Amino acid sequence: MPTAILINPYIYDFAACDLFAKPLSLIKLADWLARRGYDVIFWDLLNPLDKEITSFMKSNPRIKIGKRQKYSRGTFHSEICMKPDVLKNVPRHFRRYGANREYLEKLLKNVSFKPDIVCICITMTYWYLSAGEIVELVRGYFADAAFILGGNYIRLCNDHARKMFPDCILYNEQDFDNLKNYIHLREPDMNMKRLRLYENLVYMPLQTSTGCFNKCPYCASSILYPEMRQFEIAEVMDDFRFYQENYGNLDIAFYDDVLLHDFNTHLKIILEEILKTGYNAMMHTPNGLQVNLIDDNVAEWLKRANFGYIRLSLESSVPYWQKESDSKVDNTHFIDAVKALHKAGYEKDDIGVYLLIGLPGQKAKDVTEAVSFVKENGATARFSEYSPVPGTPYFRYEAEAFPQIVDEPLFQNCSLMAYRNREFDYETLEDLKRLL
Numbered sequence: 001m002p003t004a005i006l007i008n009p010y011i012y013d014f015a016a017c018d019l020f021a022k023p024l025s026l027i028k029l030a031d032w033l034a035r036r037g038y039d040v041i042f043w044d045l046l047n048p049l050d051k052e053i054t055s056f057m058k059s060n061p062r063i064k065i066g067k068r069q070k071y072s073r074g075t076f077h078s079e080i081c082m083k084p085d086v087l088k089n090v091p092r093h094f095r096r097y098g099a100n101r102e103y104l105e106k107l108l109k110n111v112s113f114k115p116d117i118v119c120i121c122i123t124m125t126y127w128y129l130s131a132g133e134i135v136e137l138v139r140g141y142f143a144d145a146a147f148i149l150g151g152n153y154i155r156l157c158n159d160h161a162r163k164m165f166p167d168c169i170l171y172n173e174q175d176f177d178n179l180k181n182y183i184h185l186r187e188p189d190m191n192m193k194r195l196r197l198y199e200n201l202v203y204m205p206l207q208t209s210t211g212c213f214n215k216c217p218y219c220a221s222s223i224l225y226p227e228m229r230q231f232e233i234a235e236v237m238d239d240f241r242f243y244q245e246n247y248g249n250l251d252i253a254f255y256d257d258v259l260l261h262d263f264n265t266h267l268k269i270i271l272e273e274i275l276k277t278g279y280n281a282m283m284h285t286p287n288g289l290q291v292n293l294i295d296d297n298v299a300e301w302l303k304r305a306n307f308g309y310i311r312l313s314l315e316s317s318v319p320y321w322q323k324e325s326d327s328k329v330d331n332t333h334f335i336d337a338v339k340a341l342h343k344a345g346y347e348k349d350d351i352g353v354y355l356l357i358g359l360p361g362q363k364a365k366d367v368t369e370a371v372s373f374v375k376e377n378g379a380t381a382r383f384s385e386y387s388p389v390p391g392t393p394y395f396r397y398e399a400e401a402f403p404q405i406v407d408e409p410l411f412q413n414c415s416l417m418a419y420r421n422r423e424f425d426y427e428t429l430e431d432l433k434r435l436l
Contacts, residue, residue: 001039002116002184005138005145006030008044009120009130010098012081014090014415018048018066018074020253020286022205025150026121031194032176037186041115042197043107046098048076049200053099056106063100071284071309072203072251084129086408090419091426101133108141117146117183122153125390125409128164135165146183155224156390157409174210174225194242203251203284204243208236208270212257214326217393218359218386221257228258236270244277252283259285260293263301271305282306288313288354292329294337299344310346311382312337315356317373318366324359331373338377351379357432358386358417358424360397364432371435381436387414 008023023044030040047053048066057063057077066075076097083094118138122131135147147168154161155172162170169182179185211225243250252274259267288311302310314334315325322330334353341351353374357367367383374381388398388405389412398405402420405411411420418426 002037003039003041003113004033004117004119005041005043005111005115005142006033006119007121007134007138008046009122009127009134010045010096010100010104011124011127012094012096012129013124013127014092014094014413016076016078016095016097018076020072020203020205020255020284021046022253023121023123024205024207024255026119027197027205029119029150029176030197034195035188035190035192037189038116039113040195041111042195043104044198045104046076047198048074048098049198049202050099051199053077053103056103057099068202071282072253084410086404086410087416090416092415096130101137104134104137108138111141114142115145117148118142119148119150122149122151124413125153125157126411126413128153128157128161128409132164135168148179148182152220152224153409156220160407160409196246198247201243201247201250203253204240204247205255206236206239206243206252207231207255208267209256209258209261213261214258214328216325216328218356218389220389220392223389223391228261230262230266233266233269233273237273240274241277244279249279249281251281254283254285255287256285257287258290258293259287260289260298263293263298268301271301275305280306282308284308285311287311290328291337292333294340296340296343299337299340299346302341303344303346308350310341310351312351312353312379314353314370314374316362316366317370321356321359321362321366335377338379342378348378349380352382353379354384355381356386357383357429358414358421360394360401360421362386362423364423364428367432368435371432383433383436385414385417387417388412388420 006026006029008026030042034040054065058065063077063079066077068074078095078097080093081096087094120131120134122128148171149165149168150171154170158170158172209228209230211228212221213228215222283305291312291314314329316322317331338351355367355370371381388395418424418429
């Protein structure tokens with residue numbers, strides 16, 4: 001039987017938290033390979049709930065152990081590390097989040113077979129450093145394995161990835177079908193039971209669609225998924241039943257970009273089916289909900305299905321920036337959505353509103369105005385710091401002012417917004433945060 005090791009890397013960053021951070025594509029790939037004849041080992045090196053990782057990290061006094069927080073969120077294990085030379089002038093601590101090289105080496109020493117393939121997912125464009133370490137370390141043990149790298153970094157920074165990983169297969173497809181061009185696959189066994197990849201979970205990751213029908217100039221969703229696709233309701237319910245049967249009545253985190261699209265014929269039916277099972281935990285939306293899709297009916301269903309903390313995408317209250325955001329929302333939409341949520345029983349502290357900060361050309365007063373607008377209308381403002389994403393129109397604007405982002409993805413980090421953008425320097429950013 002062919003064998004595969006799938007790895008979700010630890011990461012290097014200035015800031016990171018566990019806001020329902022599960023490698024959904026890698027989880028799906030594990031089952032996809034298993035159905036096609038592969039014996040799969042799955043290592044999530046970022047998982048703060050992994051007991052073996054936690055025990056190993058506790059032996060090092062320099063490592064800060066992650067903690068669970070309200071609404072199934074939490075922090076990762078972390079350790080302050082030396083910055084790469086290109087980031088040495090950034091006045092912030094650089095950390096490794098998750099496990100470390102020593103823990104991975106411990107895992108590798110216990111592998112009793114030589115894998116045919118090693119698959120590594122690199123989610124953010126500026127997280128490639130740890131993948132480089134992992135490829136080097138794993139290759140030292142399994143030199144004959146084929147290394148397949150995927151994720152947003154590969155799809156958005158393919159030229160950079162070719163330079164960094166010349167001996168790896170860079171898989172930049174939307175689905176897995178074309179893996180047959182690189183590895184041997186059997187006919188799929190669709191009756192095979194799904195893999196139980198995690199020892200324990202505090203929430204189940206569900207996705208009911210991919211892509212987005214909006215084309216915001218700062219977002220890569222339409223690049224990664226040129227067409228929005230909603231999954232069959234039976235497919236979503238199969239995922240739900242798998243997690244419920246294997247892990248119990250967990251919270252649900254929905255990973256959709258536009259969860260409420262065609263609500264009455266899609267999500268409403270899914271929620272009805274879930275509630276019929278006696279489900280009574282909480283539901284969460286780490287990606288913000290589009291406010292123009294929320295009316296009294298939707299708000300009542302969110303409350304009935306026990307969506308705990310509502311996250312809304314407003315981006316800005318300034319009409320110019322709303323038009324720039326593909327005109328997907330205006331202030332009237334927002335006011336009506338918040339009123340509907342209040343009517344359904346949500347309080348101000350239950351409603352968090354994402355506001356983009358640091359857009360090219362944006363002024364601090366635009367952000368101040370947006371924060372006041374959100375508060376005046378009974379919700380809580382939360383900042384989402386802008387990150388320049390390759391392939392988007394705003395990336396080109398940002399590159400004119402800060403050309404380093406083109407050749408070095410490390411500079412694409414949202415945590416460097418104040419380093420790249422003089423309008424939002426560190427002092428201004430701290431002043432704005434005090435308004436929240």
